[in-house]
């Protein structure tokens with residue numbers, strides 16, 4: 001449920017107070033005038049009138065302003081008001097104002113601020129006016145203490161460059177989902193589209209090429225479990241290919257859910273990549289015939305299923321490939337590039353999981369064409385730079401396992417927080433239960 005509290009409501013309340021004061025002034029004026037004209041109205045009647053107007057006026061003003069507060073939650077209205085006040089104070093302290101003269105007195109003209117909340121006040125958006133005259137850059141650090149329990153998740157300039165936008169979230173908020181059974185995951189997944197994957201309470205991403213980076217133990221493979229389970233329980237059948245050069249948990253899982261499409265050995269992985277490309281080429285021919293009827297369509301518009309190739313420990317695979325002769329190296333690079341460059345419209349996606357995404361392990365061209373980039377755990381600055389590029393601001397937090405930041409065009413153009421779900425049930429049993437839903441792609445190519 002979304003609700004908003006706007007500053008204008010307070011202004012309305014203040015206007016009523018002004019009206020009441022004017023009324024009082026009027027009555028006092030009448031009192032003084034009658035005294036002046038020596039009219040024979042007893043003082044006691046006038047005093048009672050003034051008293052009555054004051055009581056009735058105060059009660060109605062209080063009721064009127066409370067009416068707004070009650071309907072939107074007066075506690076939150078108060079919080080909103082206090083927050084606006086402390087942000088203004090912080091702007092003043094940060095000297096983010098324009099000095100002006102007001103009837104000979106030096107005053108500070110603060111920029112306009114707008115504060116709105118969503119998701120039951122768990123998230124918010126603070127807009128601070130950016131006029132050319134505020135030449136100084138507004139920094140997140142300048143506001144963080146003023147925001148009390150709220151933390152800046154992302155900050156950027158609005159498209160028209162008139163406002164600094166600060167996306168806030170309640171620091172006490174647990175964005176991570178916890179599922180105690182597969183059924184719970186199933187019912188949550190029902191709210192998400194067939195070709196979308198969720199990460200946490202606030203993050204749903206369209207299926208696309210993905211890069212997951214993070215130090216050992218940061219929760220990469222666990223995150224892949226979460227994605228895989230979602231894919232397996234969707235009404236649309238996902239065709240899964242799994243490559244795990246380390247032969248660890250993902251390959252064990254692969255043997256359970258897609259044994260014919262799981263590989264550990266580098267040669268087998270290359271063969272799997274070839275096969276994936278062959279199926280993709282067939283899909284290309286099928287789709288071409290259909291696109292004649294609808295030019296801007298993609299695989300899902302014609303009822304084709306998505307194919308997903310999940311690559312764990314990609315760097316370890318690349319280190320072996322680099323030692324191969326040039327012909328083999330070129331072939332592998334071509335296979336990977338083709339998936340990344342042509343896969344989206346055809347419905348063929350690559351998920352790459354690795355500890356660091358530097359260009360020696362992952363060519364820049366491939367990395368740049370993986371729209372969903374996730375960095376988990378407390379990574380080194382260089383890891384963020386290689387994943388997201390230079391000059392991006394990473395929200396400063398102590399990331400727990402499965403927590404991190406991600407970017408996705410249009411949804412998170414700069415790194416945003418995310419946290420993979422806690423799967424508080426027997427994951428192996430869940431995969432075993434769902435293995436029947438995963439087609440063996442070898443028996444249904446081009447479906």
Ligand SMILES: Nc1ncnc2c1ncn2[C@@H]1O[C@H](COP(=O)(O)OP(=O)(O)OP(=O)(O)O)[C@@H](O)[C@H]1O
Pocket residue numbers: 214215216217218219220221222223401402403419420421422423
């Ligand atoms: N989202 C999460 N919720 C709860 N626990 C998690 C989460 N992610 C990871 N963990 C815990 O952290 C452990 C390590 O995670 P995982 O094996 O996925 O790390 P990794 O980054 O893949 O490590 P490596 O690179 O060594 O394979 C998991 O076994 C699990 O207990």
